[in-house]
Amino acid sequence: MNRLVKTALLAGAAWGALSASAVAQQASTEPQASNVDDVIVTARRREETLKDVPISVSALGAERLEETGATDITALQQQTPNATVQIARGSNSTLISFIRGIGQQDPLWGFEPGVGLYIDDVYVARPQGAVLDIFDIERIEVLRGPQGSLYGRNTVGGAIKYVTSRLDADSPELTLRGAYGSYNQIDLMAQGSMPVTDKLRIGAAIASYDRDGYGENLNTGAEHYDKDVLAGRVSVEFQPYDNAFFRLAYDRVEDKSNPRHGHREVAGVGPGAGVPGSVYDTYAGLGDRNKVTTEGVSLTAQVDLNDVWSFKSITAYRTGDTDTLIDFDNTPAPTLDVPAIYGDHQFTQEFQALFSTDRIQGVAGLFYLDGTASGAFDTIAQNFGIVIGTAGYVKTTSIALFTDVNLDLTDRLHLGLGARYTMDDKTGHVFRANYLGAARSPLLGGAARNPILLRTDYTRSNTFDQFTPKASLSYDFSDRLTGYASYSKGFKSGGFDMRGDAILTPNTVNGYQPEMVDSYEIGLKGSAFDRRLSFSSAIFYNDYTDQQVTTQVPAVGGIASFVDNVGSSKFFGAEFEGSVVLTDSLTANVAIGYLDSKFEEFLRYNLTTQKYEDISSQVVLQNAPKWTGYLGLTWRGDVAGGSLAVTPSVSYRDDYSQFEFPNPVLDQDAFALVDLSAVWTDPSRTWTVGVYGKNLTDEEYRVGGYNFAGAAYNNSLIGYYGPPRTVTASLQYKF
Known part of the structure; x- marks a missing residue:
C-alpha cells in the first residue's frame, strides 16, 4: 500500500508535467497555475514574487488552506516537503517543528527551537501555545533551510511565518463562521473590521474550538484528546499619510483541553497497566487538569522616506503560562x-x-531580545519512594546586526549577499533535589519538607556569539524561469540543561555550546507552457556540527538527562513543488521531499565509565523520514448558481524514528492520509459551505512517544497519536 502511494505521488508529478506539455500550444488566455509567478512573499523582509526568492519557500494562501480544510498550522506537514509540524506529546497546543530533519522536540524552558516561528514578523521564542489555529490569515510561509542572516535566531532548520490579514480600508467587513463535525466538534469564529476615519481602521477576530475527546481516560472517565481553545485578535491600523503606516495588534490563546497522557504500547504490572483497546485511551491517574495561556502585543511602524529608503520598526512583548500534567x-x-x-x-x-x-x-537592521523562561516539574517515582523536584530559569539577552542585499549584476544575473552577527548573554539557574515520599514536592505546592539529597544547585552565565553569512547567485533563464545556487550558515545558541543532574553528569553545570549548520543548495523555479505549469525545486546538502540532542534514560535513583553537543551529521535531499492546470476545471498540486540523513559522530556519556563514547552506528536522526509527498487534485466548476471546489488529496510520510535511538515499539512505519473536501461559494461570495473529510482511511499513526522501559518504571513505553477519521461541515457568511 505505502509503496503504491509513493509511486502514485512520483507518477503524479510526472503526469502533471506531461499533461501541461500536451497543452503547451494552447493560448495564454487559458487557466494558469497560481504559484511562483504570482504569489507575493516576504521571505527576504521585502515583498517579492516567489520565483525571485533564491531559497526554498512554500507559501500557502488563505484560499488553498480553506479548500484543503486546514484548521491549524500542523496542516503544513501534509503539504510541505521535508517538514514535520506536529502537536507535542502530552499537549494540545505545544508545537514541535522539524524542517529537513533539523528542529527540536523538547519543549522544556531554556531549550530553544531549531525552527523559528513568526507571527507578523514577531519572533515567538517558546513552543507552548504555538499550534496556531488558522483564522484571520492571509498566508503561511515555510522557509526551508538555515535562515542565518535575516532571521538568525534559532532558525538552523528554517522558519514558519504566520501572516495575518490587513484590514479593509474602504468599508466595514464581517465574517461569521460555524462548523460542526465528528466527536461533537463545534467551531465558531467571528471576524470584522471597520474604518473609523479615512486614516484609522479597527478590527477584531475571536474563535472558539471545542471537541470531545477521541478517547477516554478509563481510570477517571475524563475526555482524552479533546479540544477546548479560545483565541482572539484585536488590531488598529493608522495611516496618517500615504507614506506612513502603523499597526497595533494584540492576540491571546487560552487552551483548557485536558492533558494528553498518551497510550501504553506494552503491558506493565498491576491494575490499569494493560494496553487499552483504543490508541486514544489511557489509564492515567495523575489528573485531567491542564491550562495554557499565551498572549502578545506588537506595534509595527513603517515610513517610506523617499523612493529609495523605508524605515520599519517592530516592537513586541509576549508572555505565556502553562500548568500541565x-x-x-x-x-x-x-x-x-x-x-x-x-x-x-x-x-x-x-x-x-x-x-x-x-x-x-x-535591508539592514538591528534585533534585540530580552526574555526569561522558567518553570518547575516533579518526577514522582513511587517505586523509589521519592519525588525528584526540578526548577530553574534561563534569562537571555540577545542582540544582532544583520543585512541582506540583492545586486542585479545584469538584467538576468543577480547576486545576493547577507550576514548577521549575533551575541547572546544567558544566565541559567538549575535546582534538582530528591524529596522523601511519592507525592508533589514543595516546588509544586506539596507538603513542606527538606530535600533528602541535593542533586543540582547552580547559577551560571555564558556568552555565545556567531557570524552567519549567506550568499546566492541566481540567473533568469527567461522571464519565467530562474535558477539559483546558495550557501547559508545557521546558528542555534548554547545554554543550560534544565533537567541536568550534577551527581550523575557533573559536566552539566558547564552547559552546552551552540550548534551550527552549513547549507548548500541549488534550485530551479518558475513556470512553463503558458504558465499552466508552475514549480519550485531544489537539491541541498547540510553539514550539521556540534548538534544539540536531548536524551533521558533511567538511572539508579532517578532519571539522567543529557543535553549534549553530540557531534555531527550530514543531510542530502531534494524537493519539488508544483501546480499544473490539467484542464480548464482541474488543477493538480504536488509536493515531494527526499531526505538522506546520517550521524557522522554521536558522543554519548556513559554513566558507568563516566566517559564519552562515539555510538554513531547505533543512532539515527529523529523526525527525518526519507520520503514525504503530497498530491491534491482540485476541480472547480459552476454548481447550483455558485462556484464549487472539490479537492481529494493524499499525503505520505515514510518510516521515521521518534528519537535518536530506534525503538520498534515506538517508531512509526510509513503511512498515507487521504482527505476530501468540497467548498461551495455563492456568486456574490457572501455564503460559503464546506464539507471536509480528514484521514478517511482511519490510519493510526504516532506523532510522539516516551521510552522508559524497565521494571523501575513499569516498562512505560508511551505513544501519542494523530487524529482519527473526522468529517466536518462548515457554514460561513461574509459581507
Whole structure:
C-alpha cells in the first residue's frame, strides 16, 4: 500500500508535467497555475514574487488552506516537503517543528527551537501555545533551510511565518463562521473590521474550538484528546499619510483541553497497566487538569522616506503560562508522574532600513531580545519512594546586526549577499533535589519538607556569539524561469540543561555550546507552457556540527538527562513543488521531499565509565523520514448558481524514528492520509459551505512517544497519536 502511494505521488508529478506539455500550444488566455509567478512573499523582509526568492519557500494562501480544510498550522506537514509540524506529546497546543530533519522536540524552558516561528514578523521564542489555529490569515510561509542572516535566531532548520490579514480600508467587513463535525466538534469564529476615519481602521477576530475527546481516560472517565481553545485578535491600523503606516495588534490563546497522557504500547504490572483497546485511551491517574495561556502585543511602524529608503520598526512583548500534567506510566499508580508549570516572557525590538534602486535592493537592521523562561516539574517515582523536584530559569539577552542585499549584476544575473552577527548573554539557574515520599514536592505546592539529597544547585552565565553569512547567485533563464545556487550558515545558541543532574553528569553545570549548520543548495523555479505549469525545486546538502540532542534514560535513583553537543551529521535531499492546470476545471498540486540523513559522530556519556563514547552506528536522526509527498487534485466548476471546489488529496510520510535511538515499539512505519473536501461559494461570495473529510482511511499513526522501559518504571513505553477519521461541515457568511 505505502509503496503504491509513493509511486502514485512520483507518477503524479510526472503526469502533471506531461499533461501541461500536451497543452503547451494552447493560448495564454487559458487557466494558469497560481504559484511562483504570482504569489507575493516576504521571505527576504521585502515583498517579492516567489520565483525571485533564491531559497526554498512554500507559501500557502488563505484560499488553498480553506479548500484543503486546514484548521491549524500542523496542516503544513501534509503539504510541505521535508517538514514535520506536529502537536507535542502530552499537549494540545505545544508545537514541535522539524524542517529537513533539523528542529527540536523538547519543549522544556531554556531549550530553544531549531525552527523559528513568526507571527507578523514577531519572533515567538517558546513552543507552548504555538499550534496556531488558522483564522484571520492571509498566508503561511515555510522557509526551508538555515535562515542565518535575516532571521538568525534559532532558525538552523528554517522558519514558519504566520501572516495575518490587513484590514479593509474602504468599508466595514464581517465574517461569521460555524462548523460542526465528528466527536461533537463545534467551531465558531467571528471576524470584522471597520474604518473609523479615512486614516484609522479597527478590527477584531475571536474563535472558539471545542471537541470531545477521541478517547477516554478509563481510570477517571475524563475526555482524552479533546479540544477546548479560545483565541482572539484585536488590531488598529493608522495611516496618517500615504507614506506612513502603523499597526497595533494584540492576540491571546487560552487552551483548557485536558492533558494528553498518551497510550501504553506494552503491558506493565498491576491494575490499569494493560494496553487499552483504543490508541486514544489511557489509564492515567495523575489528573485531567491542564491550562495554557499565551498572549502578545506588537506595534509595527513603517515610513517610506523617499523612493529609495523605508524605515520599519517592530516592537513586541509576549508572555505565556502553562500548568500541565503528564502521566508517563499511564497507570493509576504514581509510577512516573510529572506535573509541571512553565512561565515565560519576552520583549523584542527590531529596526529595519529597507532600500531599493534600479540595481540594488536590500535591508539592514538591528534585533534585540530580552526574555526569561522558567518553570518547575516533579518526577514522582513511587517505586523509589521519592519525588525528584526540578526548577530553574534561563534569562537571555540577545542582540544582532544583520543585512541582506540583492545586486542585479545584469538584467538576468543577480547576486545576493547577507550576514548577521549575533551575541547572546544567558544566565541559567538549575535546582534538582530528591524529596522523601511519592507525592508533589514543595516546588509544586506539596507538603513542606527538606530535600533528602541535593542533586543540582547552580547559577551560571555564558556568552555565545556567531557570524552567519549567506550568499546566492541566481540567473533568469527567461522571464519565467530562474535558477539559483546558495550557501547559508545557521546558528542555534548554547545554554543550560534544565533537567541536568550534577551527581550523575557533573559536566552539566558547564552547559552546552551552540550548534551550527552549513547549507548548500541549488534550485530551479518558475513556470512553463503558458504558465499552466508552475514549480519550485531544489537539491541541498547540510553539514550539521556540534548538534544539540536531548536524551533521558533511567538511572539508579532517578532519571539522567543529557543535553549534549553530540557531534555531527550530514543531510542530502531534494524537493519539488508544483501546480499544473490539467484542464480548464482541474488543477493538480504536488509536493515531494527526499531526505538522506546520517550521524557522522554521536558522543554519548556513559554513566558507568563516566566517559564519552562515539555510538554513531547505533543512532539515527529523529523526525527525518526519507520520503514525504503530497498530491491534491482540485476541480472547480459552476454548481447550483455558485462556484464549487472539490479537492481529494493524499499525503505520505515514510518510516521515521521518534528519537535518536530506534525503538520498534515506538517508531512509526510509513503511512498515507487521504482527505476530501468540497467548498461551495455563492456568486456574490457572501455564503460559503464546506464539507471536509480528514484521514478517511482511519490510519493510526504516532506523532510522539516516551521510552522508559524497565521494571523501575513499569516498562512505560508511551505513544501519542494523530487524529482519527473526522468529517466536518462548515457554514460561513461574509459581507
